[in-house]
Amino acid sequence: MVRIALAQVNPTVGDIDGNTAKIIEYIKEARDKSVDLVVFPELVITGYPPKDLLLKPSFIDANRRALARIISETADIAVIIGFVDHSNAPFVSNAYDLSALPKKTLYNSAALLHDGRLIGIQHKMHLPNYDVFDEKRYFKPGTENRVFNLGNLKLGINICEDLWVDGSTEKQVELGAELIVNISASPFYAGKSRLRRELIAMRAQANKVPIAYVNLVGGQDELVFDGRSCVFDARGALIAEGEQFEECLVISTIDSAPIAPPDEADRAEMREKEEIEEIFNALLLGIRDYVRKNGFTKVVIGLSGGIDSALTAALATEALGAHNVVGVAMPSAITSSSSIEDAKRLAENLGIEFKVIPIVDAVNAYTRMLSEEFKDTAPDVTEENIQARIRGNVLMALSNKFGYLVLSTGNKSELAVGYCTLYGDMSGGLAAISDVPKTMVYKLAAYYNKLKGAEVIPHSIITKAPSAELRAGQKDTDSLPPYEVLDPILHAYIEENRSKEEIIAMGFDAEVVSEVIWKVDHNEYKRQQAPIGIKITPKAFGTGRRMPITNRYNG
């Protein structure tokens, strides 16, 4: 009936010219493949999320000019594309403080183009303004769910959130829509693609209408868009699906035979396998796109001989190639020889460049430099932090001198409780695994070794007791509960916003819970100076969790 192509593309935020060129290329490819309608994701012209670039009038104008150029490339084909529409009305009628507001009223929009003409525009009706989303900062919601005629086909277009909230699809079907197209920029977290598929199947089935869903792909700062665009038929059966984490053009004919869904037993197993694999691939894309889109080629990673830096190095190697990863061991007087050996073996297994830069001399210089000030004091966390900061400085020096990006290696559990050194091991341009809880770090390491069919991450790294190795004989469990206890407490507190009392009632030791919560709250200042990290859970630190630093709430 209609031959549709989902153009699951990877734009770059702000690169309006580059994105436009890519869009035009995909239109040509679709036309060459006899496609009737090619669909691009939400805000594909600007990239998503464009954030406060939307407050620049010149940016809005550039996006409009790009749309005009794209319209001229639509001979003999129909196109649906995300862009920023505007009206000249002021955003709000506030005469006193307009400087912080868009000058014009903006709409997050989809344009339907056909054969060199603009057929119509649908404004997004439901603007997400939670977690990482700030759409009400920029946009006004649309006021009308519309249906467009494309030849004989009645077409309803809606945008991302419009599909999640009850109403838009229902209204469009009521108006006669025979096909719903949803254009999205839906960021990844573990399990979300399954949720999305269930949602789309439910909407299609409930409304007896086929739904074509196109999602952005690519990494953008802390967000990863995972693609997996799809088409469901009017019975709610999946008839086409794009790759996850890869750019692609998914072509299907609406009305083709449905693919039978897997039965429940298979599906349950698939989910379990999917989660770790999904997270692994999301991290690869997040690393690769941050590095490449920001013009870097190589990354440098401090290798402590521990599991976090090992996993980070493995991910970077997969994402960028071994020749683009530099590992550096920076032993102090405290560092055990087995740590250096483990780091070396890891680097050899990965095939990456490996350097050893001892920091003993610098540690001694700091000791001398501060001896007068510290003369009547006992060693404490100060001396531990100095070592971590020297290592951070060494990595930054290599970054400055050779143009490498520093990947920091801290995990989510550490970052949550502040078990990390600001300006030390927290130094870097991107915190690759800072949304990965420690217990999941182990799962990812095991997955990676299994994927490679070898102990690329050495067994000794996986089995040793976690230690920051900043003090002789130090173990993480000197300061923290075991990660099997810590991680569920953190999950309840951070992801579920549960109170201290509720978490204790779940069966955890009251003192442990109190101490963990105290640490989470009192380390907000560190997290606000942390490099961005790749979001893989529903609630990551960063723009999705906005906490005051000055905060006396203790609940």
Next chain:
Amino acid sequence: MVRIALAQVNPTVGDIDGNTAKIIEYIKEARDKSVDLVVFPELVITGYPPKDLLLKPSFIDANRRALARIISETADIAVIIGFVDHSNAPFVSNAYDLSALPKKTLYNSAALLHDGRLIGIQHKMHLPNYDVFDEKRYFKPGTENRVFNLGNLKLGINICEDLWVDGSTEKQVELGAELIVNISASPFYAGKSRLRRELIAMRAQANKVPIAYVNLVGGQDELVFDGRSCVFDARGALIAEGEQFEECLVISTIDSAPIAPPDEADRAEMREKEEIEEIFNALLLGIRDYVRKNGFTKVVIGLSGGIDSALTAALATEALGAHNVVGVAMPSAITSSSSIEDAKRLAENLGIEFKVIPIVDAVNAYTRMLSEEFKDTAPDVTEENIQARIRGNVLMALSNKFGYLVLSTGNKSELAVGYCTLYGDMSGGLAAISDVPKTMVYKLAAYYNKLKGAEVIPHSIITKAPSAELRAGQKDTDSLPPYEVLDPILHAYIEENRSKEEIIAMGFDAEVVSEVIWKVDHNEYKRQQAPIGIKITPKAFGTGRRMPITNRYNG
């Protein structure tokens, strides 16, 4: 007619018990002073902005319990107070992604209490969601502008933004309101208090109704609330006004004789004087409250002998007392003796503790440590950054060992173009002057010396050419245009969102403008790891300006 008290108080975010105790104290004081109605600011029970604490159901419950306790303290007096109201309806009807949303529908609200009873609740109608504000992330807007009976008086209550946007006051007056009370948490920027007074005068005059306005006071992370609560009569004349930047109880009787406004010539002069004085006092409050509310006593500041660190030390001394400020000079081989002398003289003039910790030994240790890696390279910014990072580490070591808070000293112009070292001079818990453009740093230094009636900040510091002193003979103008040129370009680009073309059309050199804009855009990654800074302009870096790091827009 009605004796009203504006309780311009300084709560702490999250300190529901402490805030409640303070509120009850002020109610008692007002009662003792025969007040009929005492008015507290917006969200005074929780502190403002509570941010994602609002997503914790236990926090909302604690705020409701506090309100109940306050109600029981209102014998023989009426109280208007800001709190979080809720209904049990879900925030949005989205079945799939509720984890990031409040569990219940929340309203930013004012309660009218009288003689032990809750008389009524007004929900905020207009929710700001621009600049630093995220109220649509948490709250639903009210649906009705109400009028309450308090004895014989018909009273309209509205909340902050409701006064700025046309509609609420007008509707309440239409419903018979004889007095409008606005409760606010309106953050400071230079000139805003004047804007606020003009607004309130205009609304009072246009609606022929007296307006009592109470604003929060205090510092909260990057925000300063400046108080200056006031009452305007129905002719738009000011009849009472509270202090700026200080907690106070402002009592007045509505219907008392209006204070004659100053004539235009006086007013213009007043404004000019006010701006620098206002900014100076805002910075003092911002520093004092950040330090005290976070449990610190002393601060430590690196003194380079330059104007930025001199101003920061002067502000800290005024805010905290000389005995709570430690200045540290950290000379390298490049540091001139005049820099150390200037730092020493400044410290003497301020009466603060002064330390000299030479970093030469540590610099040499880094040189040796990196000699193998850097053997075929020429010195560049890497070696400059190493010095800055050693200094940052020394300050952090003093912080770790002695519990001092590090104040970083960078100004807004530097931070804008990235003329600062991440993990070096950017290290600290609070960036005291990071929203102060360099040209204004000089004005503040001059204001301070005039205020003290002495050259506390030595003349030589004020007149020397700005230099980072990280390379022999280095001057800021080697890398940057003069600040008299740079600052207006930055203002146009950052605060006014003007395009490159527009700024060039203002008469600036095209190459200079292009380079400045390039630097601003490419240093976003540094700013996102900067300590919070005190907002004194309409557009500060931080939560009020949300830019992607990965960003290829060049306009």
